[in-house]
Every structure is written in structure tokens, then in C-alpha cells.
Amino acid sequence: MICAGNWKMFKGPQETRSYFEEFLGLISPEQSSNFVFFVPAINLLVAKEFLSTGKVKIGWGAQNCYFTSEGAFTGENSPQVLAQVGATHCLVGHSERRQIFGETDSWCAQKVAVIQEAGMIPVLCLGETAQERERHQTESVIVRQLKQGLAEVKDKNKHKPLWIAYEPVWAIGTGKVATPEQAGEAHSILRHTLEDLWGKNRASEIPLLYGGSVKPENSRSLALQKNVDGFLVGGASLQPQTFCQIYENALS
Numbered sequence: 491m492i493c494a495g496n497w498k499m500f501k502g503p504q505e506t507r508s509y510f511e512e513f514l515g516l517i518s519p520e521q522s523s524n525f526v527f528f529v530p531a532i533n534l535l536v537a538k539e540f541l542s543t544g545k546v547k548i549g550w551g552a553q554n555c556y557f558t559s560e561g562a563f564t565g566e567n568s569p570q571v572l573a574q575v576g577a578t579h580c581l582v583g584h585s586e587r588r589q590i591f592g593e594t595d596s597w598c599a600q601k602v603a604v605i606q607e608a609g610m611i612p613v614l615c616l617g618e619t620a621q622e623r624e625r626h627q628t629e630s631v632i633v634r635q636l637k638q639g640l641a642e643v644k645d646k647n648k649h650k651p652l653w654i655a656y657e658p659v660w661a662i663g664t665g666k667v668a669t670p671e672q673a674g675e676a677h678s679i680l681r682h683t684l685e686d687l688w689g690k691n692r693a694s695e696i697p698l699l700y701g702g703s704v705k706p707e708n709s710r711s712l713a714l715q716k717n718v719d720g721f722l723v724g725g726a727s728l729q730p731q732t733f734c735q736i737y738e739n740a741l742s
């Protein structure tokens with residue numbers, strides 16, 4: 491059961507230090523490989539100091555990157571540089587990036603491809619808005635986002651690690667979690683779409699995370715859904731105890 495924390499624009503280096511000091515006391519080395527942290531870029535080297543020690547195997551990475559290795563792109567982070575410093579994962583197409591910063595499916599596709607090329611694991615985020623759900627467009631929206639988001643994956647990279655995070659926009663940061671049935675239904679659509687694209691075996695290797703108001707109180711019922719392989723957690727990942735509790739409860 492994967493538990494990925496998306497800190498968004500919260501915490502500075504000092505708070506990151508205190509967080510990981512506490513967090514590492516809460517989990518065993520065996521459990522560590524189930525966790526990944528997407529910290530603000532300014533904290534990535536602090537994350538590395540705590541998480542890439544050899545004693546634990548915790549993933550960490552950025553919440554976004556650009557799709558070329560260098561250039562005149564003020565404010566962006568290079569995927570190659572992220573990989574050079576040791577980042578293992580990178581988020582792509584989080585709904586806040588899509589909605590606030592205007593990221594398109596075609597940008598996401600390029601980012602997925604360069605993150606793989608750089609040797610990291612892309613976590614492609616997708617999900618429908620409330621309005622799209624009301625209009626019964628959930629399936630068409632998430633299938634489009636998935637297919638277009640994977641459109642630039644090169645044949646030689648089709649077997650490289652890749653994760654998908656289904657995050658209904660109406661459930662992010664709202665306290666309105668998808669019901670286990672809604673999450674299960676969306677995940678099964680995504681799994682079938684991956685099977686159509688790349689075959690059953692390959693599709694079964696790709697972890698499908700659920701995100702949107704995941705908390706210790708709902709992680710168990712969501713985790714019971716067949717195609718839910720883990721979580722992408724925003725607000726509830728900001729406290730080490732709460733984040734660990736989500737993981738513990740999911741397994742209980």
C-alpha cells in the first residue's frame with residue numbers, strides 16, 4: 491500500500507527537518523519503501539538528507555518540473571537536475587497545476603516522457619471536476635487525461651515505472667472524499683484503459699493511487715477497493731502521526 495504525501499506549498503527547511511525526525515521514528519525500515527514525499531522544491535535537499543540514507547528506502551521528489559533539461563525558463567525546475575540530486579519521483583498534472591497554472595494534457599505528456607527519460611517515476615495525476623461528474627463525463631474525462639498524458643511515452647520506456655493518481659477535483663482539499671464505490675469505479679476504468687493501451691500484464695504493474703481528502707478515518711474503506719493501490723495525500727500528510735495512521739489503518 492503506497493502512501494505518497496503532497497505537501498503543496500507548505501513547510502520550509504526547518505519544518506521539513508522536524509517532520510522527518512519525527513516521521514522516521516514512527517515507521518520501521520521495512521515499511522519505509524511504501525512512502526513517498528512530494529515536498530516544495532526548496533526542501534528537496536533536506537528530504538534527501540533524511541530519506542536517502544541507506545537505512546530507509548523512502549521516495550521523494552518534486553511536485554512539478556519542466557520538460558526540457560535546461561534553458562531560459564524562469565521559475566521552472568529541470569527534470570535532469572532533479573534526477574541528478576537523487577529525486578526518485580515527480581508529480582505531473584496535479585489539478586492545481588491544471589486549473590491554476592493552465593497545464594494542458596499535452597504538457598503533461600511531455601513531462602511524463604522526460605521524467606522517465608531522466609530515470610525518475612512520473613506520477614500522472616488526473617480527475618474530473620464536480621461539473622464534469624454532474625454531467626456524467628467522468629469516464630470520458632479521465633480516459634482522455636490518461637491516454638493523452640501517456641501519449642509521448644516512448645516504446646523503449648513503456649516498461650519503465652509509472653504511477654497514476656486519480657484525484658477527483660471536487661474531493662481535493664474539500665473534506666468531500668469520493669465514496670469507495672466511486673473511487674473503485676474510476677480506478678477500474680483506468681485499469682481497463684491501461685489494459686487496452688499496453689496489455690493486461692503491463693497494466694497490472696502500474697500502481698493506481700487515490701487522492702482527495704484521504705484521512706485515517708477513510709483509508710481502510712478506500713484501500714479495500716480492488717484497484718486502489720495506494721494514496722496521494724495532501725492536507726493529512728502534513729502531520730507525521732496522521733500520515734502514518736492513514737497507512738496503518740489502510741492495512742488493518
Ligand code: PGA
Pocket residue numbers: 496657661662663664665701702703704722723724725726
Ligand atoms: P487533499 O489533497 O488530501 O488535501 O485533499 C490531495 C492532493 O491534492 O493531492
